[in-house]
Structures are given as structure tokens and as C-alpha cells.
Amino acid sequence: MKDKEAFIKSYKEHKTISAACEAANISRRTFYDWKEQDDDFAQRIIEVDEARIDYVENKLFENIDGNKTNEILFYLKTKGKNRGYVERQEHQIDGGFPTKIEIEIIDENKDQ
Numbered sequence: 001m002k003d004k005e006a007f008i009k010s011y012k013e014h015k016t017i018s019a020a021c022e023a024a025n026i027s028r029r030t031f032y033d034w035k036e037q038d039d040d041f042a043q044r045i046i047e048v049d050e051a052r053i054d055y056v057e058n059k060l061f062e063n064i065d066g067n068k069t070n071e072i073l074f075y076l077k078t079k080g081k082n083r084g085y086v087e088r089q090e091h092q093i094d095g096g097f098p099t100k101i102e103i104e105i106i107d108e109n110k111d112q
Contacts, residue, residue, distance in 0.1 A: 004034060004041050012048055 011020035076085035
């Protein structure tokens with residue numbers, strides 16, 4: 001359990017699994033084994049990840065409050081889809097490309 005506590009502390013500090021494993025002196029495989037086999041450990045990792053998302057969301061809103069255009073657009077594209085803020089790509093098929101495709105199926109056994 002001591003190693004797991006050391007890893008969680010390291011994960012909070014180092015942000016990535018690779019860096020946390022290196023700092024805690026364990027392999028990535030050990031981390032994934034712990035996460036798969038120990039529900040309490042897995043839950044603590046989820047809690048750290050959720051706290052990070054909260055932190056980043058706060059930064060996003062700080063930037064939105066500062067009228068940062070990219071952050072405003074990102075938020076609207078992800079949270080405002082139901083209001084029409086959706087990025088779409090339009091594809092036009094013309095200029096030499098076929099718009100109608102016909103397929104003929106030939107029965108090789110027909111004459112036998």
C-alpha cells in the first residue's frame with residue numbers, strides 16, 4: 001500500500017502516468033495492474049483525474065472571462081451544439097467525380 005500512496009502523490013505532482021511511474025520507481029505495467037486489481041486505487045486515480053478536469057475548466061472560464069476567442073469558440077462548439085454552434089465540414093462531389101455509380105452483377109454460372 002505504501003508504494004501505491006507514493007504513486008498517487010507522484011501522480012498529483014507529475015501529471016502524467018509515465019512521469020509519475022518514473023518518480024515513484026514503478027513500471028507502467030505495475031500501475032495498470034494496480035488500477036485493474038485494486039478498486040480503491042482505481043477510484044483514487046479517477047478522483048485525481050476529475051480534480052484536474054475541474055482545474056482546467058476553471059482555467060477555461062478564466063480565459064472566457066478575458067474574452068479569449070478560441071476558448072469561447074471551443075466552449076460553444078462543445079457545450080452549445082444544441083443551439084447550432086457546431087463545426088461542420090461540407091463535401092461537394094462534382095468536377096469530374098461520378099455522382100451516380102452503377103454496378104452490374106454477372107452470374108458466372110448462368111450458362112452452365
